[in-house]
Amino acid sequence: MPISREMKAELTSPPNVPRSVGRRKAKKLIVNMEILEEEGELTDGVKYVYWTFGGSVPGSFIRTRVGDEVEFTLSNHPDNKLPHNIDLHAVTGPGGGAESSFVAPGHEKTFSFKTLNPGLYVYHCATAPVGMHIANGMYGLILVEPAGGLPQVDKEYYIMQGDFYTKGKNGERGLQPFDMQKAVDENADYVVFNGSVNALTGDNAITAKVGETVRLFVGNGGPNLVSSFHVIGEIFDKVHVEGGDTVNENVQTTLIPAGGAAIVEFRVDVPGTFILVDHSIFRAFNKGALGMLKVEGEEDKRIYSGEIREGIYLPEGPGIQNMPTTDEVVESEIPAKSFDEQMKFGKQTYMQTCFACHQAEGQGIPNAFPPLANSDYLNADVERAIDVVVNGLSGEITVNGEKYNSVMTKQLLSSEDVANVLTYVYNSWGNSGKVVTKEMVEKVKN
Numbered sequence: 001m002p003i004s005r006e007m008k009a010e011l012t013s014p015p016n017v018p019r020s021v022g023r024r025k026a027k028k029l030i031v032n033m034e035i036l037e038e039e040g041e042l043t044d045g046v047k048y049v050y051w052t053f054g055g056s057v058p059g060s061f062i063r064t065r066v067g068d069e070v071e072f073t074l075s076n077h078p079d080n081k082l083p084h085n086i087d088l089h090a091v092t093g094p095g096g097g098a099e100s101s102f103v104a105p106g107h108e109k110t111f112s113f114k115t116l117n118p119g120l121y122v123y124h125c126a127t128a129p130v131g132m133h134i135a136n137g138m139y140g141l142i143l144v145e146p147a148g149g150l151p152q153v154d155k156e157y158y159i160m161q162g163d164f165y166t167k168g169k170n171g172e173r174g175l176q177p178f179d180m181q182k183a184v185d186e187n188a189d190y191v192v193f194n195g196s197v198n199a200l201t202g203d204n205a206i207t208a209k210v211g212e213t214v215r216l217f218v219g220n221g222g223p224n225l226v227s228s229f230h231v232i233g234e235i236f237d238k239v240h241v242e243g244g245d246t247v248n249e250n251v252q253t254t255l256i257p258a259g260g261a262a263i264v265e266f267r268v269d270v271p272g273t274f275i276l277v278d279h280s281i282f283r284a285f286n287k288g289a290l291g292m293l294k295v296e297g298e299e300d301k302r303i304y305s306g307e308i309r310e311g312i313y314l315p316e317g318p319g320i321q322n323m324p325t326t327d328e329v330v331e332s333e334i335p336a337k338s339f340d341e342q343m344k345f346g347k348q349t350y351m352q353t354c355f356a357c358h359q360a361e362g363q364g365i366p367n368a369f370p371p372l373a374n375s376d377y378l379n380a381d382v383e384r385a386i387d388v389v390v391n392g393l394s395g396e397i398t399v400n401g402e403k404y405n406s407v408m409t410k411q412l413l414s415s416e417d418v419a420n421v422l423t424y425v426y427n428s429w430g431n432s433g434k435v436v437t438k439e440m441v442e443k444v445k446n
């Protein structure tokens, strides 16, 4: 049957996807993709020159149906420095289109292909050094829907993981060049969703309402690392494993190979913030592979109660022993006799107690744990800082212009230890240099 009509493909940047193909017949689909090399922000204060398909990382989402004849034009912007091309895993043909699309700056190339197999496919640049082009952001997804389209859902999003290699270590500011040796060693400084650390957090979070069905098109550009994709607090009702036809049900974590993809679907039943992670968990909390899905709507206490009660747990039974309650703390044995000793003991407590969240240099972790280094919040009010350590803190606060809305539990430390650890914090990392005494802590406690 001859293809009757042609249409221009709608292309979208992440996390958005084009309209579904629905019931439309196979057509000639015109795709125009522009390559842009441009500076962006990998994380706060860290600049990176990305090479992109369509101006975003990952590149523009392409949505086709099986049987389409795709006429693909790749243009390489005249301001770019390098030649590029495209290998689409949805193509049946040599190099997935790479040879036919190799294009110098200021030129464009056209080729066409027929979508023979439905599925979710990765595309990427395949110009030497291939790994470097991919590491700089040259990847994206092309969806080939089956005849009649995928079943309708309420929300669809486009998410793609990638690993980045910079000359400076994670967090080092300024324009960071690509580091070939770290890439060869597979020693990533950043592992992120959608090209940067904050692409899917805070105001950039994806959203849904209670009762809605959500479909995530999840790809992995690599270049090196395999993703253990997981949404904290959700179970995937369905996973199109590796982006193909096999549907697995009731899945906690799905593997997404470098150069591969998966379609995951779930219904959201309760409100809250659900965290998307690569469950190779240091990547999530220390390298950036963390996104957020914010769900609004009615709570359903039968599905999730929240905390019902906190009790005192006495394994030996009450009355047998006098267990310390959660409010009682053991006094430290040797009181500090000088400022130097306060600093020494304070550092010990810091490295045992605070370090896990606020980090070794007090730098905190973006979007999770506020910094204690140079913290305006800390320096503004000593009594409040003592109160935070003694009684804990929850709810929204602003530290150095960034919002945090989390919970710090009360720290079970003696007044002596609180005084020492806060003295250490106040006299480190550019803070205001106050000395906190045991008496000051006791005053806040009472």
Ligand code: HEM
Residues within 6 Å of the ligand: 350, 353, 354, 355, 356, 357, 358, 368, 369, 370, 371, 372, 375, 377, 378, 379, 385, 388, 389, 393, 394, 395, 396, 397, 399, 404, 405, 406, 407, 408, 409, 411, 421, 422, 425
């Ligand atoms: C907030 C100190 C341990 C998680 C804060 C703040 C201070 C502080 C002064 C106020 C904000 C700021 O100045 O940046 C300490 C000290 C600790 C300690 C001295 C050890 C004795 C921890 C631990 C965790 C943690 C172990 C994680 C398990 C948090 C969080 C907040 C916070 C999430 C923000 C709470 C909110 O958003 O309302 N901490 N902290 N802290 N801390 Fe800690």
Ligand code: CU
Residues within 6 Å of the ligand: 051, 083, 084, 085, 125, 126, 127, 133, 138
């Ligand atoms: Cu390239």
